[in-house]
Amino acid sequence: MIQQYIEENESRMLDELFSLIRIPSVSSQHEHQEDMIRCARQWSDLLKSAGADRVEVMPSDGNPMVYAEKIVDPSAPTVLVYGHYDVMPVEPLEQWHSNPFEPEIRDGKIYARGADDDKGQSFIQCKAFEYLVSQGLLRHNVKFILEGEEEIGSPSLESFCEQHKDLLRADIILVSDTSMLSASLPSLTTGLRGLSYWQVEVTGPNRDLHSGHFGGAVMNPINALCQMIASLTDADGRITVPGFYDDVEDVPAEEREMIAHIPFDEEQYKSAIGVDAVWGEKGYSTLERNSCRPSFDCCGIWGGYTGEGAKTVIPSKAFAKLSTRLVPHQDSEKIARLVGEHLQRIAPQGVKVKVDYLHGGEGYVCPISLPAYKAAERGFEVAFGQRPLPVRRGGSIPIIATFEKVLGVKTILMGVGLESNAIHSPNENFPLDMLRKGITAVTHFHLFYDECGK
């Protein structure tokens, strides 16, 4: 039994997971270049000892890929497991209650950057695989591909897939990098949003100016940037960029009906994140807004004097990081162009605007009629004691759409994250209970997959 195996091996497993977490593999920060390589090697060692016949740290255009495989029967179906070993930056560091790269167990949860996203969740896949190999229960082939650039938009993965189509050939892709409605409301993610992400630089005067001598006579680039950002959404919470909604598919009535029946306590939602009101596009519920509808957020902004006290200055420059979440059928490159052009168009006189498109990707929908989806559903039922709800989620894993495009394979999203795991935030954590249930669910996916067929 998998539960017993987990119990007997848990101490070793945690040592293994912690050794992965201790490597600060932050892909967006250049000083962690060496850590990326160390982390890839650590993963390949883990996959080898978990039972892979072949493991390889492979070069890509960016950070290396970790590839592993166990071919039990060339004529049997193949499951390709995808995960990522890179993590988000940890800033603001002062908000962490313990070192983000020194995992600490408090109240039954592992606290660390990557504890969930995605070291913890990919580890679930690795340990289910280890169990099946060790017990001789694997009837189909399993491949692993772990990348080190997911948090910066997977810039190298598409060309890597193009170049290694044969190596990555599979019948279904399995990913643990999503979250469930709650610990008591298990769910499988059947849809993801796409993403476009820009950095905007607004330049006014060629140097910082004294706000007394020049104030009122020249356009201040911060004021200009604020005007531009403010104008991107209207009073109804809709995005004002012309053409933005052209390819947005209306949420089907049946799906809205289903969403309306998901147990959801808006008061609890608000109190969990500490806000006194929700906000969003008029005519849609909170669950629709954060999963089936596009969104626009400024993820960062900076310019002028930001130190202690007062400095009376009109700065030369102001910057922002802007992102939109997209729904299936919206094309991230088209949106990138529309928004980029719109920002130039709305730039006030007296400033110059530079828009850098940092990255993007498409949304995804998984049909719940897929046999592999049924296997996942049954795996969750064993682990959680109830059938998981199929739900679309608001996050983006652009590579899922790319896999479908390049490899022609659908993906099953078997993540067991929780909102309270605080991924991308200070004090990211992962409950030990979810780690155990995740391994159980994935193990049973593989067992049922042989029954359900491709």
Next chain:
Amino acid sequence: MIQQYIEENESRMLDELFSLIRIPSVSSQHEHQEDMIRCARQWSDLLKSAGADRVEVMPSDGNPMVYAEKIVDPSAPTVLVYGHYDVMPVEPLEQWHSNPFEPEIRDGKIYARGADDDKGQSFIQCKAFEYLVSQGLLRHNVKFILEGEEEIGSPSLESFCEQHKDLLRADIILVSDTSMLSASLPSLTTGLRGLSYWQVEVTGPNRDLHSGHFGGAVMNPINALCQMIASLTDADGRITVPGFYDDVEDVPAEEREMIAHIPFDEEQYKSAIGVDAVWGEKGYSTLERNSCRPSFDCCGIWGGYTGEGAKTVIPSKAFAKLSTRLVPHQDSEKIARLVGEHLQRIAPQGVKVKVDYLHGGEGYVCPISLPAYKAAERGFEVAFGQRPLPVRRGGSIPIIATFEKVLGVKTILMGVGLESNAIHSPNENFPLDMLRKGITAVTHFHLFYDECGK
């Protein structure tokens, strides 16, 4: 002759000025606390050796005050010289071409923080005084008061004046802390703008959120802050805060006429600061906008992820530093209240707004009929070879209004700064030529003041 005296003593004078500049007396940054005291002591030594009978570094509620006096005849009029020994922060440091606290002479200009504002300009007052004492030419009494908190709004000066009214008793106040229209267009400042300055903190969710899971469903505090800032000015460049213009006096027709005759090349103005268009309140010229009309600027903004690359986050908080320049008759405390209340009123649902009023002060107007103004005018005529134009300027020296209120004394603003001196900006500088002409002008002010009477 003063010109000859300057020539013979210039090398020593520059050594003295440089020793002042080398002390990084940044009043807004707490780590420079010791430097404030060092700088005050350095000034008192300089004033002593320049000929003061009495010098004292006096405690205040904040940084110490430097007081000095030379009483030649208790029945003669008294000129009180005001200046400040604190300087602005130097950030962004990477834009400086030389160390801001190691003065360097290039192309006949001293480059350093404080070279103009206000170490260089206060030094002019000190050296004119030194010359007059050394030559036995002083017929009236001279007092000096130098503070160390001008750049943070002079929080301790008003109560210091209240407590030392007798000590500071004077007939006229003389200040060199303003700039002229240009090196070839000498001018005397006859008006200043007031100021109100706030820090605003907008809090949305209680932690940074994943923009995929929450995007579209909660108000993003950066988006909220941008909306609030954008809404503070309208399409006509007017400030939208209710009541803001209530006490604004229309610029008198004669003054607009005079301003219209000031030689001003808008193309050159734009090219000097590198913008392709000016911007401001509809119905007013650039020179009116930056001197006689109020203005609103965001001097700094920050929030969310501001590092390299992309981080998809809805931050918990966003911050901004906001300032308005005020015109005479506007009350900075009233404006502080109006803007603070307005910001609370326009805060979107789903965020909380905290407004801290950092500092402020009133505007000032000096009548050109004042005998002391005439003495300044003649002093400038000797130094620059032409009669200076009386002009209102856009900067703020709130203490000028306070002097009038507390000490009942008018101020003559004899600054010889230039726009190109880049005060408050990287590469602040002060031309040696202006240093020499400034000393000449102030020397002759004192000589003519005895003729013109109080």
